[in-house]
Amino acid sequence: MKNNARMEHNGHHRQHFSYAEILHLIEPGSTVLDLGCGEGELLERLIRERGVRGRGVDIEERMIRTCISRGLSVFQGDLDEGLKDYTTNSYDYVILNHTLQVVHRPDLLLQEMLRVGRFGIVNFPNFAHILNRLQLFAGGRMPVNRHIPYEWYDTPNIHFCTRRDFEVLCREMGYEIIRIIDTRNGKRRAPFLCNLLSTEVCFLLRGTD
Amino acid sequence: MESHAPADESARQDGNSNDLGPIASGSQSATVPGSVGIVTPQDYTFGAPGKGITLEGGSEFGPITVRYETYGRLNADRSNAILIQHAFSGDAHAAGYHSAEDRHPGWWDNMVGPDKAFDTKRYFVICSNVLGGCRGTTGPGSINPETGRPYGLSFPVITIDDMVKVQRELIDHLGIERLYAVAGGSMGGMQALEWTVRYPERARSAIIMAATSRLSAQAIAFNAVGRNAIVSDEFWNGGDYYDGQPPARGLAIARMVGHITYLSEQAMGMKFGRRLQERANFGFDFEDQFQVESYLEYQSDKFVDRFDANSYIYLSKAMDYYDLGARFDGLERAVQNCNAKFLVVTFSSDWLYPPYQSKEVVFAMMRQGVDVSYVQLESPYGHDAFFLEIDRQAPLVSSFLEGLDEK
Numbered sequence: 183m184k185n186n187a188r189m190e191h192n193g194h195h196r197q198h199f200s201y202a203e204i205l206h207l208i209e210p211g212s213t214v215l216d217l218g219c220g221e222g223e224l225l226e227r228l229i230r231e232r233g234v235r236g237r238g239v240d241i242e243e244r245m246i247r248t249c250i251s252r253g254l255s256v257f258q259g260d261l262d263e264g265l266k267d268y269t270t271n272s273y274d275y276v277i278l279n280h281t282l283q284v285v286h287r288p289d290l291l292l293q294e295m296l297r298v299g300r301f302g303i304v305n306f307p308n309f310a311h312i313l314n315r316l317q318l319f320a321g322g323r324m325p326v327n328r329h330i331p332y333e334w335y336d337t338p339n340i341h342f343c344t345r346r347d348f349e350v351l352c353r354e355m356g357y358e359i360i361r362i363i364d365t366r367n368g369k370r371r372a373p374f375l376c377n378l379l380s381t382e383v384c385f386l387l388r389g390t391d
Numbered sequence: 392m393e394s395h396a397p398a399d400e401s402a403r404q405d406g407n408s409n410d411l412g413p414i415a416s417g418s419q420s421a422t423v424p425g426s427v428g429i430v431t432p433q434d435y436t437f438g439a440p441g442k443g444i445t446l447e448g449g450s451e452f453g454p455i456t457v458r459y460e461t462y463g464r465l466n467a468d469r470s471n472a473i474l475i476q477h478a479f480s481g482d483a484h485a486a487g488y489h490s491a492e493d494r495h496p497g498w499w500d501n502m503v504g505p506d507k508a509f510d511t512k513r514y515f516v517i518c519s520n521v522l523g524g525c526r527g528t529t530g531p532g533s534i535n536p537e538t539g540r541p542y543g544l545s546f547p548v549i550t551i552d553d554m555v556k557v558q559r560e561l562i563d564h565l566g567i568e569r570l571y572a573v574a575g576g577s578m579g580g581m582q583a584l585e586w587t588v589r590y591p592e593r594a595r596s597a598i599i600m601a602a603t604s605r606l607s608a609q610a611i612a613f614n615a616v617g618r619n620a621i622v623s624d625e626f627w628n629g630g631d632y633y634d635g636q637p638p639a640r641g642l643a644i645a646r647m648v649g650h651i652t653y654l655s656e657q658a659m660g661m662k663f664g665r666r667l668q669e670r671a672n673f674g675f676d677f678e679d680q681f682q683v684e685s686y687l688e689y690q691s692d693k694f695v696d697r698f699d700a701n702s703y704i705y706l707s708k709a710m711d712y713y714d715l716g717a718r719f720d721g722l723e724r725a726v727q728n729c730n731a732k733f734l735v736v737t738f739s740s741d742w743l744y745p746p747y748q749s750k751e752v753v754f755a756m757m758r759q760g761v762d763v764s765y766v767q768l769e770s771p772y773g774h775d776a777f778f779l780e781i782d783r784q785a786p787l788v789s790s791f792l793e794g795l796d797e798k
Contacts, residue, residue, distance in 0.1 A: 237757070243783070246766050250734065251790030257753070257765045267754040 201227055203363050203370065204277065207303055207386050208232050212274035215239070215299060217261055217291075218281030222249035229254075234275075262286045265294040273299040280382075282306040282348075283339040289351060296357060296389035305363075305384035310344035310377045329381050345377045352387060361386040425504045426496065427462040427487035427511050432527060434458055435564050444557065447550040454536065457561050458483045458527025459519035462503060463511030465567070472567045473509055473792075474558060474594075475499065475518040476575030476582035479649075479706055480698060482526035485518035486511075501781045508785035514571060514792070519561055521554040521582070523706050525699035528557070532633065532699040544630035549705060551578070551713045555585045562593070572792060573731075574598035576777035577744060578706070581713050584752065588715065591730040596795055598788055600736040600777045603748035604715040604722060610743055613652050614707040617645030621700045630701050642700040643691035650690050655740040655773030659683060715752075722755035729756065733763040734791040736784060738776035764791070 201224045208214065210232045216225045219238025222245075228234045237255040240246055249256040262285055276299030282288050283306050295302045307329050317325040324334040332339065343351075345362075352359055364371050364380035371380060436456040438444060443453020460483045465472060475485050477498065486503035488496055497518075503509045509516050520528035523546070531546035562570065573583040573594045580602020587597045606614075624641030626632050654662075663682040673679050719725035735753050737746035746767050756763040768783055770776040777784065 235760075243766065243768065246764070247787055247790055250764055250766075250787060251794050253794035253796070255732075255762050255764050257757070258767050259765075267750070267757075269758055272758070 200365065200368050200370070203365065203384055204228075204279070204303060204305070205231060207361065207363075207384075208234060208275055210234070213272075215268070215273045215276045217276060217278045217295070218284070219249060219254075219256060219279070220245050222252050222254045222256065224277070224279060225249070225254055226252050261291055264290065265298050268294075268298040270297050271300060275299050275301045275303055277303045279303075279305055280307070283341050283343070285341070288341050288343070289355065292351070292355065292357075292387075296387060300389065301360070302357070302387040302389070303384065304348070304387065305382060306343065306348070307339075308345045308377065308380045308383050309342040310346065311381050312378050313381075315378075345380060345383045348383070348385065352385065356390045358388040358390075359385060360388055425506055426500065427504045429490060429493075430460050430462065430484070430487040430497075432458055432460050432483055432489075434527065435561055437560050437564070444553065444560065446547055447552045448548050450547055452547050452553075455522065455529045455557055455560070456527070456533070457519050457522075457529075457557060459517060459561060460484055460487075460497075461518075462486050462516040463514050465515040465565075469567050470569065470571060471513060472515045472517060472562075472565070472570050473572045473574060474562065474570050474586075475503065475509065475516060476554075476558070476573060476579035476586075477518060477521065478575070478577040478579045479710065480694065481579070482524065483518050483520040483528070484526075485516070499778075502785060502788070508781075508788040509574070509792075510789065517561070517565070519558060521578075521706065522557040523549045523554070523702060523709060525702040526697075530699065531630065531701035531705055541631075541633040543633065543701060546701070546705065548708065550709050551581045551585050552589065554709070555582050555589055558582070558586070559590060559593070568593070570594040571795070572596040572598060574600075574788070575602070576600035577602055577774065578710055580744075581710065584715065585713075587729050587731040587733070588719075588725055591728045594731045596732045596734070596791070598734045598736070598791065599749070599752075600784070601738055601741050601744050601749075601774055602735075603744045604725070604752050605713060605717070605748075606710055607745070607748070610652070611711045613648055613743075614711055616648050617707060618704050620644035620648070621703060624700070627700065630704075632700075637695070638700045639695045642695045642698065642703060643688075645700075645703055646691040646694040646698075647687040650687055652743045653773060653775040655742065655771060657740060657771045658773050658775070661771065662686075716755075722752060723759055726752070726756045726761055727759045729759070729761045731762075732795060733761065734787070735763060735765045736777070736787065737765075737767045738770040738772065738774070738780065739767060740771050741774045741776060743774040 212234050214228055214234045214236035216238040219225050219240050222238055225236050225238050228236055238249055239257045239259050241260050246256050246258045276295040282304055285291050313327050314325040363384040364373055364376045365382045367381055434456050436454055438453025438455045443451045446452050481498050484497040486497040486500045503516055505512050520526045522528055523530045525532050531542045535542045573586045575583045580599040583597045583599050587594055621627055621638055621641040624638030626636045627638040666682045668680040668682050668685040715725045716722035735749050737749045753763050753765045766787060768780055770780050772779045
C-alpha cells in the first residue's frame with residue numbers, strides 16, 4: 183500500500199511541475215545534487231541540456247535502479263538522515279523536487295541543503311490552492327483531488343505547507359528568495375493571487391553566507 | 392566471503408528455487424538454458440626467477456601460475472572484458488560446468504551467462520583464482536620449484552594488493568588494455584576496489600558488493616578464531632602437513648565460524664529455527680542435533696575436501712591486513728585518482744561487512760568527485776546475500792553495465 187502510494191507520488195509530480203522551469207534556473211555547466219530524484223528524468227535532462235555534473239539521492243530501490251540504467255550517479259539514502267556526509271558548498275545547486283512535504287523536518291533539510299549547495303531549488307504543492315481551501319471549507323474534510331490524490335491516513339505527504347508558509351520560513355531562516363515560479367497544472371501562471379491560485383510553486387534560494 | 396556451497400545449499404534448504412531451479416533439481420548440466428555450458432580452466436604461468444612480482448611485503452615472488460576461466464567472446468577492439476574477482480573461498484570457476492556429468496555449476500553461475508547480469512553474449516568474462524589460493528593458482532600448497540616440496544609456511548605473506556597485481560599480469564597476457572568492468576563481492580569487492588585505485592586507467596567501471604576498505608575488529612576477531620582452530624589441529628604441524636593428514640578438523644571449525652558470520656540471525660532463524668535434525672523431541676542425551684548444527688557440519692565437511700588450511704590462513708590474513716585508507720593517508724587520498732565509474736552495493740543485514748563501511752568509501756569517492764552510485768538492498772540474508780539476492784542484484788548489475796554507454 184505504502185509502496186503504491188509512493189510510486190503514484192513519483193508519477194504524480196512529473197505531471198505537475200514542468201522540469202523546463204527548473205532547467206532554466208540552473209546555470210549551464212554547474213554541479214547539482216538532486217534530492218528525491220525519483221527515476222532521474224530531471225537529472226538526465228539537466229545533464230543533457232544544461233551540461234551539469236550531477237548526482238541524485240532517492241530512497242527507493244526501484245527508482246535507483248532506473249537511474250542506474252540511465253547511466254546516472256545515484257545514492258540510495260534517506261533524506262531524513264540529513265546530508266552530514268556532504269561537504270559544505272560542494273554543489274552549486276541542491277534540488278528538492280516535490281519532496282519537501284515528505285520529509286520529517288523540512289526546516290533541517292533546508293538548512294542542510296543550503297549548507298551543501300550555494301543555491302537551493304525547492305518546489306512543492308501549494309496547500310493553500312483554492313481547490314484545497316474549498317474542500318476543507320465546504321466539505322469540512324481534508325482535500326483529496328488531482329493535486330493531492332491521497333487520503334490523510336495514507337499519504338507520503340506529512341508536511342504540507344502553503345506558498346506563504348514557505349516564504350515565512352525562508353525569511354525566518356535568513357535565506358534570500360531569488361525567484362519564485364508559480365504554476366498551475368504544470369503551466370506557468372502570472373504572479374497574482376499566488377497563494378490562492380498556484381497549484382505548485384518553485385523557490386530559488388540562496389544561503390546566508 | 393562465500394563460494395558455491397552456500398548459494399546452492401541455501402537455495403536447496405529454503406526451497407527457494409527461483410534462479411537456482413535447474414541447479415537445485417540437478418537434472419541437467421551443460422544444456423541448462425542461460426548456462427555458459429562446459430568450460431575448461433586454463434593456466435598462465437609467469438614470473439621466472441628475477442621476473443616475479445614485488446609483493447607488498449617487499450620481497451620478489453615467482454614463478455606464479457594463475458588458474459582462470461573465461462566465458463563469452465572478446466570483441467575485436469578488446470573492450471568488452473569483465474574481470475570477476477572471487478571471494479574468500481571461491482575459485483576461478485564462476486560459471487558453467489566442467490563436464491557433461493558435472494552437476495555443480497560455478498559459484499556465480501546465476502549471475503554469469505547468456506542473458507544474465509554479466510551477459511556472456513555481450514561481455515567477455517574472466518575469473519581467476521587468487522594468489523595464495525588452493526584452486527589452481529600458486530599458493531602455500533603449491534610446489535616450490537626450488538625445493539621440490541610444497542611451500543607451506545615458507546610461502547610469502549600476500550595481500551589483496553598482491554592478488555590484484557597477479558590479475559593484472561593475467562589481463563596483460565590476455566592482451567586487454569582496459570577492462571569494461573571489475574566486479575566482486577566480499578574479498579572480491581576489496582580486490583575490485585584495489586584494482587581501480589592501483590590501475591585507474593585499466594577499468595572503465597567497478598562493481599563492489601558487500602565489501603569494505605578495511606575489516607572491523609570484529610571481523611578480524613572471527614578470522615583469528617578460524618586461524619587458531621587450524622593451527623591448534625594436531626595435524627597442522629607448522630603448516631607442513633602435505634605428506635600426511637591435513638588439519639581437517641581445525642579447518643572445519645574455522646569454516647563453521649565463517650559460516651556463522653556469513654548469515655544473519657534472521658536468516659538462521661528462517662532457515663533452521665530451533666528445529667532438530669532427526670528427532671521431533673529432545674532426548675537429552677547429546678545425540679540431539681539442531682538443524683543449524685547439522686548445516687555447519689555439512690558445510691564444513693564439504694569445505695575441507697576442497698580447501699587447503701594454509702590457504703585459509705594466508706587469505707584470511709590478507710583480508711585482515713587490507714586497509715586502503717591507511718596506505719594512502721586517508722580514503723579520500725586513496726580514491727582521488729580513481730577513474731572508473733562505481734556501483735557499490737550493500738545488504739542491510741550484513742554485519743560482517745556492514746553497509747556503513749561501504750558508505751565510508753562511497754562518500755570519500757563522492758567528495759573526490761568520483762562517479763559512484765550506492766545501493767543498499769534490504770535483505771535478511773546477511774553477508775551471503777550477494778549469492779542469494781540474485782533477482783534484485785542482477786538487474787542492478789546489468790543496468791549499470793548497460794548504463795555505462797549512456798550519457
